[in-house]
Amino acid sequence: MFGFILKEIFMGWKNNLKSNTFMLLLCIIGITGIGAAITLNSKVDEQADKFKEKYEDVQFYTISDNFLGDKAIEISDINNKGKFAEFLNLLNSSDYFDYFMMYENPVNIENYAGKESNIYGYEYSSDVSDHHQVITHKDGVERECTGVKGFLIGDYVIDYFNLELKEGKVFEANDFVLNSDKPISVILGSNYADEYCVGDKIFVSYLFAEQEAEIIGFLKEGTNVFYRDSYTNLDRYIIVPIFVNDDCNGEEIYNIPVNYIYSVRTSGVIATRLSSADIKEIIESYSKEAGFITPYYVVEYDPTEKVTFGVGIQDIQFIITLIVILAVCASVITLTLCLVHRIEISKRYYAILMMNGCSGKEILCILLGELFFILLISFLIGCIVTVLVSGQFIVKVMKMLLLGSCLFGLMPGIISAIIFLKSDLVRYMYEEI
Secondary structure, three states: OHHHHHHHHHHHHHHOHHHHHHHHHHHHHHHHHHHHHHHHHHHHHHHHHHHHHHHHOOEEEEEEOOOOHHHOHHHHOHHHHHHHHHHHHHHHOOOOOEEEOEEEOOEEEEOOOOOHHHEOOHHHOOOOHHHEEEEEOOOOOEEEEEEEOEEEEOOOHHHHOOOOEEEEOOOOHHHHOOOOOOOEEEEEOHHHOOOOOOOOEEEEEOOOOEEEEEEEEEEOOOOEEEEOOEEEEOOOOEEEEOOOOOEEOOEEOOOOOHHHHHHHHOOOEEEEOOOHHHHHHHHHHHHHHHOOOOOOEEOOOOOHHHHHHHHHHHHHHHHHHHHHHHHHHHHHHHHHHHHHHHHHHHHHHHHHHHHOOOOHHHHHHHHHHHHHHHHHHHHHHHHHHHHHHHOOOOHHHHHHHHHHHHHHHHHHHHHHHHHHHOOOHHHHHHHHO
């Protein structure tokens, strides 16, 4: 019986090639859509989990100095370096929060070859020509430079905020120690990938350094970091280190006075579960303990964008799921109609099979076997597409896709069986006789 069923399935494909090809395309569309939805939702779930882990119960506060006007004497007095060093130590060793050195500031690149959209101030000006300028550096050499968006970070920022690289490597501990005898390590946003490569050397000038830099990596597209109450997309940024050493071999190595360097180091971001009032009290206490007359202050916290970002992740997941459900439902309904139509036009053939000794059970197996064969091919193609989309073979995803494929064929199979079993084939047998 099994050989007979296989032979009939093969003959069915040969005699109804156009019809079967159309049903195969429907199944491929539906099952591939299910696979894509599973993969995309898996990635969205992963992003949502990361978001919840880092942002849901954690508040982020930016701290800043207030050394302006007549208060600027504290930052201009070189004798206050010890106060800044002590304040930074209190931030880094606090039991109440995690502190991250983060600072947004332009970086000048010699002979810049990237996109205009990476230039600092591009969003606010239609003319960015004034951002291309000749700068005379401390070595006396004049260089054609362009000011691009720069994001300065300290150690632990990449790990804490899960900043993923598309290629290359992240900063290591020695990358945060400035040495004038070797290139600085820098990481570029994804918007630079077409013009630069890992290993390229560029000359950079920013608050901390003025020397050759080596590109060690590129961030993945869409990489964000929470900074100053909003999500900063780093696609168009050059990521440079905030160095921890004050000198090298006893010589000053920075472009600006050391107190201003400490001001950058101590104007970062706090991650904590404490309230704004508690953090303000702690920062004032640390300022006083370090010996400052003018205390550091906490920038007012606005959670709106963080909440909106979290809702946005859920909205994306809902939209993806809705689109796939609609596409799959349309494919299932069309496939069911095709199978019902196949049964209607094949009743006379089924009657002939029964007159030649074939049972109704065997004919039903032929009908469902054709559907199974189509679903099997569609599932294999769906697996290939899913692996290509995700970039990896995940057993859990394949199991979910197999289950989805079975559910996809469930309604067409059941309705086809019901229609066939309710068909009056005896009338067609009489007509043949």
